[in-house]
Amino acid sequence: MKARVQVMLKDGVLDPQGEAVRHALGSLGFEGVEGVRQGKVIELDLDETDPEAARAKVNEMCEKLLANTVIESYAVEVG
Structure with missing residues (x-):
């Protein structure tokens, strides 16, 4: 499954x-x-098959590494 993050x-x-x-x-x-x-823009290839589980995983990635949530916002697309 592919995911795209816009920061x-x-x-x-x-x-x-x-x-x-x-x-x-x-x-x-x-x-x-x-x-x-x-x-x-960050594009990810995930081995996840459930869209909601993929979105949750990518949100966690954003919170921990991909975005500095103090000064940045992010949007996740999964599909």
């Missing part, structure tokens, strides 16, 4: 990489970009 900085947390991308886009002539938030 993003929480609202209110400064995103220097996103700001650098926003600035670079403006320098390249892409006007009107008022904000950029950068995150990461």
